[in-house]
Amino acid sequence: MAAAPSSLASSHLSRLADLRRAAAPANLSVPQQLRLGCSRRRAQRVVAMAGSGKFFVGGNWKCNGTKDSVSKLVSELNAATLENDVDVVVAPPFVYIDQVKNSLTERIEVSAQNVWIGKGGAYTGEISAEQLVDIGCQWVILGHSERRHIIGENDEFIGKKAAYALSKNVKVIACIGELLEEREAGKTFDVCFEQMKAFADNITNWADVVIAYEPVWAIGTGKVATPEQAQEVHAAVRDWLKTNVSPDVASSVRIIYGGSVNAGNCAELAKKEDIDGFLVGGASLKAPDFTTIINSVTSKKVVA
Numbered sequence: 001m002a003a004a005p006s007s008l009a010s011s012h013l014s015r016l017a018d019l020r021r022a023a024a025p026a027n028l029s030v031p032q033q034l035r036l037g038c039s040r041r042r043a044q045r046v047v048a049m050a051g052s053g054k055f056f057v058g059g060n061w062k063c064n065g066t067k068d069s070v071s072k073l074v075s076e077l078n079a080a081t082l083e084n085d086v087d088v089v090v091a092p093p094f095v096y097i098d099q100v101k102n103s104l105t106e107r108i109e110v111s112a113q114n115v116w117i118g119k120g121g122a123y124t125g126e127i128s129a130e131q132l133v134d135i136g137c138q139w140v141i142l143g144h145s146e147r148r149h150i151i152g153e154n155d156e157f158i159g160k161k162a163a164y165a166l167s168k169n170v171k172v173i174a175c176i177g178e179l180l181e182e183r184e185a186g187k188t189f190d191v192c193f194e195q196m197k198a199f200a201d202n203i204t205n206w207a208d209v210v211i212a213y214e215p216v217w218a219i220g221t222g223k224v225a226t227p228e229q230a231q232e233v234h235a236a237v238r239d240w241l242k243t244n245v246s247p248d249v250a251s252s253v254r255i256i257y258g259g260s261v262n263a264g265n266c267a268e269l270a271k272k273e274d275i276d277g278f279l280v281g282g283a284s285l286k287a288p289d290f291t292t293i294i295n296s297v298t299s300k301k302v303v304a
């Protein structure tokens, strides 16, 4: 017996939805896939990624480089073959940002490693968000452990910097992470959540924010967090965002991992569902290693 017109129409519609889902590119974000009608389980399997669809890899050059070494690194990055579905950002020292902006492929965006808390003026030695915008620098790293623990920046100061940078359309890589003694005392989540709260109290536009979990004991030590250790904190931070900010932000914000990431360990880390990319220090100064880390997005797809 022929199907009733209404069920014919609905089976046609569901067939169309199936076709649309099948045609959805694998790099769509989970929210985008959910909008297309994929179940959450399938959406997560397709990209094996709980955050936004685009993997994100940042290179934090810290206080390294000369005009010559920067020029060599930029030429090598310009010649590198990078996977398409990765956002790539490099953060040179302030004095080389202009050089990098003028010579680096537009495929890679540029970040500062710090910014002043408000509008520029009589603040000797500082650089304002307006000045970053003036030279085309789209990002800033804030809350890095070296600024927290060596320079002495506190949560409130960092939070206000984030608010001001975002108000000037400078996107923020917001860093959090615990010290070794805090981990050993079982305080990892408390520390990370407190640092998250200082950001969350100051951030309204989460679309322009990437969170970087960088356990301090893993930075520059060669002691990378295991994929399980990183995944555990990333999932907890996402859960914290769900409860304290919104489910939408929790599912769309990218949470990247930093701390002794290299060409050899990136693939295993990238496979973890809540690891949406990396913030790389030492290895970002070597173009072949940085390229391998960027292209580790392919491991993420293999798990799907």
Ligand SMILES: O=C(CO)COP(=O)(O)O
Pocket (backbone or CB within 6 Å): 060, 144, 214, 218, 219, 220, 221, 222, 258, 259, 260, 261, 279, 280, 281, 282, 283
């Ligand atoms: O601090 C980091 C990135 O911001 C990580 O540094 P390393 O990759 O050198 O450990």
